[in-house]
Amino acid sequence: MKIAVLGAGGWGTALARLLHLDGHSVTLWGHNPAHLLDLKTARENKRYLPGIALPESLFLEPDLSIASKDAEIILIALPSRAFREITCELPAVSPIIISATKGIERDTGLTMCGILEQNMPSSKAVAISGPTLALEVARGVPSAVVAASSSSSAADIAQQLLHRPAFRVYSSSDVIGVELGGALKNVVAIAAGVCDGLGFGDNAKAALLTRGLSEMRRLGVACGAQPETFSGLSGVGDLTVTCFSKLSRNRRFGERLGQGESVEQVLQTMEMVAEGVPTAYSASQLARNQQVATPIIDEVCSMLYEGKQAAQAMEDLINRQPKAED
Amino acid sequence: MKIAVLGAGGWGTALARLLHLDGHSVTLWGHNPAHLLDLKTARENKRYLPGIALPESLFLEPDLSIASKDAEIILIALPSRAFREITCELPAVSPIIISATKGIERDTGLTMCGILEQNMPSSKAVAISGPTLALEVARGVPSAVVAASSSSSAADIAQQLLHRPAFRVYSSSDVIGVELGGALKNVVAIAAGVCDGLGFGDNAKAALLTRGLSEMRRLGVACGAQPETFSGLSGVGDLTVTCFSKLSRNRRFGERLGQGESVEQVLQTMEMVAEGVPTAYSASQLARNQQVATPIIDEVCSMLYEGKQAAQAMEDLINRQPKAED
Numbered sequence A, B: 001m002k003i004a005v006l007g008a009g010g011w012g013t014a015l016a017r018l019l020h021l022d023g024h025s026v027t028l029w030g031h032n033p034a035h036l037l038d039l040k041t042a043r044e045n046k047r048y049l050p051g052i053a054l055p056e057s058l059f060l061e062p063d064l065s066i067a068s069k070d071a072e073i074i075l076i077a078l079p080s081r082a083f084r085e086i087t088c089e090l091p092a093v094s095p096i097i098i099s100a101t102k103g104i105e106r107d108t109g110l111t112m113c114g115i116l117e118q119n120m121p122s123s124k125a126v127a128i129s130g131p132t133l134a135l136e137v138a139r140g141v142p143s144a145v146v147a148a149s150s151s152s153s154a155a156d157i158a159q160q161l162l163h164r165p166a167f168r169v170y171s172s173s174d175v176i177g178v179e180l181g182g183a184l185k186n187v188v189a190i191a192a193g194v195c196d197g198l199g200f201g202d203n204a205k206a207a208l209l210t211r212g213l214s215e216m217r218r219l220g221v222a223c224g225a226q227p228e229t230f231s232g233l234s235g236v237g238d239l240t241v242t243c244f245s246k247l248s249r250n251r252r253f254g255e256r257l258g259q260g261e262s263v264e265q266v267l268q269t270m271e272m273v274a275e276g277v278p279t280a281y282s283a284s285q286l287a288r289n290q291q292v293a294t295p296i297i298d299e300v301c302s303m304l305y306e307g308k309q310a311a312q313a314m315e316d317l318i319n320r321q322p323k324a325e326d
Helices: A010-021 A033-042 A064-068 A080-088 A112-119 A134-139 A152-162 A175-197 A202-222 A227-231 A233-244 A249-258 A263-269 A276-290 A295-305 A310-318 B010-021 B033-042 B064-068 B080-088 B112-119 B134-139 B152-162 B175-197 B202-222 B227-231 B233-244 B249-258 B263-269 B276-290 B295-305 B310-318
Strands: A002-006 A025-029 A049-053 A073-076 A096-099 A124-129 A143-148 A167-172 B002-006 B025-029 B049-053 B073-076 B096-099 B124-129 B143-148 B167-172
Touching: A002 A010, A002 A064, A010 A025, A010 A049, A010 A073, A010 A134, A010 A152, A025 A033, A025 A064, A049 A134, A073 A080, A080 A112, A080 A276, A096 A112, A096 A152, A112 A124, A112 A175, A124 A152, A124 A175, A124 A233, A134 B202, A143 A152, A143 A175, A143 A233, A143 B202, A152 A167, A167 A175, A175 A202, A175 A227, A175 A233, A175 A249, A175 A276, A175 A295, A175 A310, A202 A227, A202 A233, A202 A276, A202 A295, A202 B134, A202 B143, A202 B227, A202 B233, A227 A233, A227 B202, A227 B227, A233 A249, A233 B202, A233 B233, A249 A263, A249 A276, A249 A310, A276 A295, A295 A310, B002 B010, B002 B064, B010 B025, B010 B049, B010 B073, B010 B134, B010 B152, B025 B033, B025 B064, B049 B134, B073 B080, B080 B112, B080 B276, B096 B112, B096 B152, B112 B124, B112 B175, B124 B152, B124 B175, B124 B233, B143 B152, B143 B175, B143 B233, B152 B167, B167 B175, B175 B202, B175 B227, B175 B233, B175 B249, B175 B276, B175 B295, B175 B310, B202 B227, B202 B233, B202 B276, B202 B295, B227 B233, B233 B249, B249 B263, B249 B276, B249 B310, B276 B295, B295 B310
Parallel strands: A002 A025, A002 A073, A073 A096, A096 A124, A143 A167, B002 B025, B002 B073, B073 B096, B096 B124, B143 B167
Antiparallel strands: A124 A143, B124 B143
């Protein structure tokens, strides 16, 4: 199959390599030609996926129209802020688009498949999501994701395309649930990182993760998701890895806030995008619009956008009065 | 209030201390008089809760009938294998029993509150469960649990008794769900530890945890639990901390199996009970009786009771064909 992968970060590179190793003709596109040239020369993505060799026959193409031309499948692993702009430039008729991007668009409240519905209404969209640290996928240690589509044939094709013993692919029809799980968990992971930075223990982090999951589910259900999706790979699975792994960018972002750095300091010195930062803002917007209570998401938003101190935000969460679990 | 705490392990000691610091008259009982004498002399539980000072006015009593006499609340934090025997010896009329023990009885398939219903039918039983590593609770870092009872007044009393900012207590009426979550997560944690021992990454562990949660929920629902309880503190919350924390005994048990030690070697050298070991057996029995598919629990059972190699058990799980998420 001819496949275009858009986004030469860690996740796009890992997925392009995985598909290429399976015998597909894969072209990897990135917006920065100099970065692509580095990949071509070194045959390694030293910046985002260090230590993983890239085969010679994996195409690296800086021109989007060439990269996507005649592709039977386009897999997108761009930062969410570039998603609308880049997908506007794609050929109007692309049979299947797989989105591996996790985010919620500001003001519209749309997930990536929601943007695709507007931009590319004739394509079948599939969202993949789950606990997938890119470096681990590239190293071939076992991982599992869920592929969600409103088209069961497209979900099946994505499942068959990506599935192998070390990369298990489950299927789902709950696109909005799978996408919101993947997006919102980054916000909760920032709060979990704050717990780490403040020196709290694993009990506190697990409790915060659980209450965060409850917010994710409440907000998701208000947006039309199935509640049980948040107990799956794109919900609990992705949330736990993002909250507990040392490799998680969003957790690390929160950890540095908890250790006393300012938002600006962290933003200026982070190599990669922490998707939880823009998502906190759009999730808080979405929750207000849907009239859903999301105290953890709101506190993260206050830390990121209103200068609230991390310790104060956590104290305000801890002092809320618990009642029955929901 | 006059409170008896039964079980002088880490969890019983931490809870007795917490209640005592709040001004209650607390008596801690343990089955081993020599161990209690050590606590009395050192004013520290060096074996199970090192580094935590025990106040002079916390009573330590080796006689069960004296310890439990006139207690308004009896809190039980015994290993599950001792639960039936000890609760048989308690005064028939005890107003409220709080169980902090997590397990499933072999052959009967009963949880601890199920045993209490048989042994002490006139008492009101409350189960507390959640992500609570004893050492962290004793150190006063924020933790959260759920208190479940079929009597809402008993749940309220337990909540009021135990709740403070650093120990948040939510309430629930789903006793069987809360208890099965707390018991079954120890079995999944053994499998998660095997992942660690085999050198798998965080993706694999998060996927296993998610699929394990799905088994817990399926089996729980078959036994009458509410599915959403498994997304709460006693389900997801306790499961994540037990699968990810270095302090977790059950995870550590699995890790040593994954590193190549035999079950006998690990059992002989572990100071504390890993509840997941007996629970794996009774959970597998229960799943067969309820005709529920529990592949992860069954593989743990095979490792523990049939000598199956850890690497083979994991390979058999990874090679199962995924379909839709459930």
